Amino acid sequence: MEAFSFATSSALDQLAVHVRIDRLDGHQKPIPYSVLLKRPDLRHRASNVNPHSELYVTAQIWADGKPLTLPAQTAYKSFKSGRVWNEWLTLPVTYANLPATSQLAITLWDLSPAEDKESSLHAVPFGGTTIPLFDKDNTLQKGRQRCRLHRFKAADGLSSTTTPWVIPPARRGKKDAVTEDTMDEQVAEMQRLEELLKKQEMGDIPQNQWLDGLVFKKMMKIRNEALKAEAAAQRRHSQAHSEEGSSHANGNTDAADEELFYLDIELPRFDHSIVFADAEYAPPPTSTIRLPSDSDIMLRPPPEVSFGPGININGNGYGDVNGGRLVRIYDPEIGRPDNPAESKHRRLMRSQQSDSLDRDRKPSVKIRDELNKILAYGPLHEINADDRDQIWKFRYYLLRDKRALTKFVKSTNWKDPIEVRQGAPLLEKWAEVDVDDALELLGPQFDSPLVRGYAVDRLKKADDDELLVYLLQLVQALKYEAPGEAHSSLAEFLIGRAANNFTLGNFFHWYLMVEISDDSRDQTEEHREIFARVEYDFMEELEKTPEGREKRETFKRQGELLLVLSKLSRDIRLSRDDRIRKIARLKKFLADPKNELLTIDPPLPLPLDPSIMVTGIYPEECNVLKSSLFPMILNFKTTTNTKYPIIFKFGDDLRQDQLVIQIITLMDRLLRKENLDLKLTPYRILATSTQAGALQFVPSMSLAAAVTKYKGSLLAYLRANNPDDTAPLGVRKESMDTYIKSCAGYCVITYILGVGDRHLDNLLLTPSGAFFHVDFGYILGRDPKPFAPNMKLCKEMVEGMGGPTSANYRQFKEYCLESFAALRKSANLILNLFALMQGANIPDIKVEREGSVRKVQERLSLEMGEEDAMRAFERLIEESKESWLAVGIDWAHGFVQHFRA
Template identity: 30%
Template sequence: MPPGKYGMQEEGDQEIMMDFLLPTGIFLKFPVSPNDTIKSIKKMVWKNARSEALFSALGDPDAYVFTCINQTAEREELEEESRRISDVRPFMGVLRLVAREGDRVEKLTNTQISLLIGKGLHEFEAQKNHEVNEFRAKMRTFCEEKAQERQMLPWQQWMEYSFPCDLEPCCSPPECGSVKSKNTKKIFINVKFEACDESFMLQQDPQDFPVALMKSALKKKATVFRSVRQEPEDYTLQVNGRWEFIYGNHPMCQFKVSDRSRLKPQNTSSLWSINEPFYIHLLQGSRVNADEGMKLVVQAGLFHGSELLCKVVTTSEVTVCSEPLWDQKLEFDINVADLPRMSRLCFALYAVIEKAKKPRGTKKKNKKADCPIAWVNTMVFDYKDQLKTGEFLLSTWPSVPDDKSDLLNPMGTVEKNPNVDSAAGLLIRFPNIRPHPLYYPPLDKVRILKSDMEKNGDAAIVTKEERMKLKEIMDNKNHTEFFEDEKDLLWKLRTEVRDHYHESLSKLLLITKWNRREDVWKCFLLRTWRDLPAIHALELLDYSFPDPVVRSFTIRCLRKLSDDELLQYLIQLVQVLKYESYLDCDLTTFLLERALSNWRIGHFLFWHLRSEIHVASVSLRFGLILEAYCRGNIHHIKLLSKQNEALGKMKALSDFVKSGSQKMTADDLKLCIRQESYLEALSDLLSPLNPSIILTEICADKCRFMDSKMKPIWLMYNPCTQEDMVGIIFKNGDDLRQDMLTLQMIQLMENLWKKEGLDLRMIPYGCLSTGNKMGLIEVVKNSDTIANIQRNSSNSAATAAFNKDALLNWLKSKNPEDKLDRAIEEFTLSCAGYCVATYVLGIGDRHNDNIMIRETGQLFHIDFGHFLGNFKRKLGINRERVPFILTYDFVHVIQQGRTNNSEKFERFREYCERAYKILCRNGMLFVNLFAMMKAAGLPELTSFKDIQYLKDSLALGKSEEEALKNFKVKFNEALRESWKTKVNWMMHSLAKDNRP
């Protein structure tokens, strides 16, 4: 059916003619309203069918379901009968009635989940992928178990889950000593041996590794049977039917010991015993599109994270055609035995162009230019630890890097491009190195290097000079690139690092030679490595650290995060899911576990995943996690669906406003909102920005849209209590993820300051990306822009920016008598906070239309389209020449309008310096969080080079005195050069001024 039939119409407007195909072979045709639900239409079908032949052959209406062809040309069963026909939008307006099959409740749940996550569950089944199927089954079991556990919670814990407290951060209380560690309780574990009736209880520390548990169990077995020759490593633990290692306390506290050899084929070789070069065959390409006269080349590289394991291999050149044939063996300079577990094979397909010939007499050969076409990555081992064998067709991703060094993309996904019909493909074959499967050996299984370990490294004699040099390296927190002699020293003293500098684990991992199995084995001191503080462990989730043991260790450390802390870093944790090489990973399980234990975490995890479901490279992974979460929290589906429906209506309103003529008015928007379907969808829902807020009744008369390019829509809601109205802004056309990241950093800064007893009255307003270039922004009540305040106090736009009394007079008008001093204090504190925050983050495009003030005096910044020093330029000239905004009218307010009031200004300066020092002490946390966001694909944050600005602004590697000295220089510069800011503001005001 044409989309226009479901356009913006008033209630009761045009009815739509629909065709209905009945299972009795009868054809019906009658009009329906766009607002009719599937349930009401079914009643109409039965009413109209009464007068038709074979009506008696129809059974009960509940025994039937409508099907249609939807707008994506897929067959869809309309199990969710509360949906309106305008939301379903069946193609050609045809509905077919068919008999229901299968479990109705299950099918209804599947339909609700598909509609909610924006991805049909049938797409997962169509993958016909064992890894997908096993992951779905495992996560469904896991999440449903969590749901059952939640049902059994006492009412106090259920309240904590359903209504988690949102507490203000405060100064940390003094340490209470080590009482907690002394009172740690041991747990009782029931251990049962496979093929044996013996079962007994063990008392175990909850934090012990499975190895410790295994040794205790086998020791007990030895006392029972008097004969056990196997090592603990020869056994594994079975929990609830799944084979896995369990760290810490499992709720069931019941383990089963099984012979590990039963888990994998008996006829196998140790991968570490195969000292033969690793190779693959590149067979041919498909659907390659390049200009004639070019030559096609494929480059292949083996990576472990960001580290290239051996030299890149390049194929011969072949003539351009749709299906180029190479049939070439690509041998890598690394033995099979030395392949690390997370070896990643990266390919780049490019065309070679012959450049114009040089004039005669020149000796130089013709250079060739590389024209990148596509890239693709795949793992060398499958998700079951087995070295891959056989043929694989890899559908590639298009790429346009600038030079040849960027052709390979190890940071990219290992997922194949789902657009297989249009993407170029590479057909490769992994060889059968042995007639039986080869598995990556468990590190605790390999014993051949134990004596070597004892001789080389752990027992090394350490000199005083070496210890001093090691301390120097460790003390330099910004030091991540090492000279060869420093690498050798770090590696030699790795046990010293473990024992005395355990927070520097990342440095040791970065220098590990992952292409040497001996070094990999020696590196895994993780088994005895002390847990890192959670904020230090975050760094290890970067794609440079892909090893599963490292990532398991990291998640173990992150379990210490409180719910509030986890929420603070949730954006980053979702982004680094993109670095995971397999669907089933510790990070996914950890996030689902915490989301199913705290409703607020679940809410934001859902939206962070849902907002990127359209991204092809993560659509499968994020869709599977969303499905698992929904199955673990069926009751949340209804609430989230209501929000999703409201967002759909907001987008329809936005499209309506954008598609209208220049004469479109706010009254037109209000008329649309008053339609029954819009009023119903936009009212009585939890705010996606903050699920603690109920958006009760939308007030159409107060809604409007802005005149800016993307026409943001302001939606105002009547309060459910005695408070003021609640407002949200729906933005369609802008990627809000950069704003989200910036506001997250401002919120983090505020939390750090408050913990140090410094409240700078920041306003990190709510901002949430909900889809492809769509999202919501919180309306900060009782506030206005600096530009509006200046324009309203001046007769000329040219002089408005230079009216230093405008801000102070505005505050006086809003805060009479004794309230003014408090408003000026609020202004002083918040101005200090935003001066420091915008300098540290390098916020650009700071004009008077994106700096605002509340009537209470709080100053705050909005619209963060440029950061990390990407300042706005016009005609090649940098328009922003100050490190942060500190104009004389700001100083005029801080000094209460008195030029000689230097005491107030010096207090303001002290606030700035104190705030800056606190951020410098936590500098690596900000660097790590920004580094984790590289996977987001934000234009101004794609590599470590982009984060250099942050390292410089936080003076990493310098002493606190040096950092503060540098900040004072920047502070004085901002004050001295503020007239340039005023000129920039004047130009902006002139461009925006609409007065006659």
């Protein structure tokens, strides 16, 4: 099959439609005196006075029987020996916006000093022609075109046009065929030479200057003879089929039928064929109407309807839903961002308001209370039109309140130049907002570069440690930058900070690499290109720093290390060996010097924790865990002669676990600011690709294993690892405090995050008494087990404190209530971080992107007052402690695990 190339018309979005008006060929017969006596105004027309009179040409695009553009007109030009314009006209539309039915309507206009009796104009049609821009194969016409001109008619551009550029040959009888053979030969020869001329212009035939001149002269002679022959044939045809004495509508007799004119035009040439391609439009918004079951309409047969795109997907356009028929219809108001009437009213009111009067405006007591209520709204609360008007009206009064800035930004239309001109200067005068409000301004609903630039300026005041806590969300916020913006303020800020701090740059680099490697359906090509461009700019910025080349080489070596570990983990997982042989295979591979893992020289910063410099791996101390994915435990040598164990697994996307650990780290930071150190263990985790990642290994034992080993008692486990005969329960006081605090912290945090699939195998306990959770495959209220409790507080955990009547359990409840109250104070920050992750390719967020943030908001009970929220949370603790469903779930999970073993 021969190779072929073509382009689509949608790709020509910057190129306007052009047409060159070349020349007019034809012969005009003089008007008989009998006609001039009846129509004396005809003797004043320019074309009747001079066969080379000044005509001008208009060209216009039509589609579907309607004009698509305004007409373009040639400049005035005086002709001497022939009507040759040789002028390019530009039509005000691009090729990308042309419909497939586009036609070019070209009209030649004659001039007369006397007004035309019928049109009362000084310009009357000399002739018109209509040529489609796309042929029958939907390919754009190009090159020289010879168009038949229809005398005394303006080109109409209709679908069934009366001025076609080509007239199909009429069916002739035998007599006509004999008499017109001579004409056919001349016309055929003329058409053949014109086709050869077009091929030469397209570069298919080489040029020869002196020979081409002779051919052109011969062509002009043949063309004139062919025109005369064709005109004569047309005259004979009209005489045979028309009635005697018929006259033209313009006042001419059959002169119009005898005159034959052709207009030569030229369309742009392209290297390849241009095929029509329309943009793919989203289906119109639909509205759902549910009719009551007792409606009379139910008694009638369902109407025959023509379903549109996206409605009749399952072949069931309407059906019974709860006894009532569900009818889906197109509704133009669904999906509209605002009411057009309200938007117009707002623009009129705000354009009429005096800026000087607003500066001195003060609210009354009632309005001040209303403003305070609006300022107390959370980041997910929708602000209605009345509230927006109030915020705008008293914007100068609210300048001193930092809480009001985000409400003011939501109340301003940043696409309206008038509002932008008034609102932009206020951003710099406003009271400085906190970081959580700045993060809200980077969300998907704020696409104004002014607003996002202001938020970035506030982030610049955060130190690198604080920025590292929000880095995962800030990388996702790059998706929400204005499309087509060459220099994103957020990207430039992150690149600059990451280039000057290796720890920040390490995680910035790997967060970007994971998003670039995500080729799933949920990650669009546009977003991959954004992350790739930011990564490229980051590497370029690194080159400008003093140690930039060394850092780039370090990232390269890290990538090589992770690539080797990914391949090793994949081979071990997919091999059919038993676990013992898998472990032997792992140790053999690591001990082989040619694999360059036994010794790493020079030392390499570990991607999971760049503060750790690794120099190699201890092969004999590595292991393969009992799990379906067979993750590896790798013990790295460090420059401080200590061991740093990690878990590396292939076949699992760790980005959801990475998000949960990042939120736990943030919440630990927030609680410490409130003097609440709950001894949390936010171990490190890093997704290195969409299928692999590393976790910090924390020496610990699952609650299931501890209960089994110590005969059903966690207290016995704590007493064995932290004995103190003088303590009330025989456990060292520091260890018991660590256990109580960590239990409280994780109970509260996992409840807020809606962590599911909790059982005794993913609840761990370190020898020092630190309790923590692992395996966050289900969050935001999702759980594979039905009727799972909202909080995981099993009887084994309470027994480890000394029982539900002990002082330790009462202390545990106090820690829970204090930490829940502290995290409620930072609800805006937590919700804004989840809002920035709405577009992330994380399983439990993809299920319901906007709903994911609302689920976190519901668990924080922000609609309640402080006292009501605390009482409700205390009831939740008691219900979770006494839940028999949790006991049944743990028993069922343990039974299944025992059966698998």
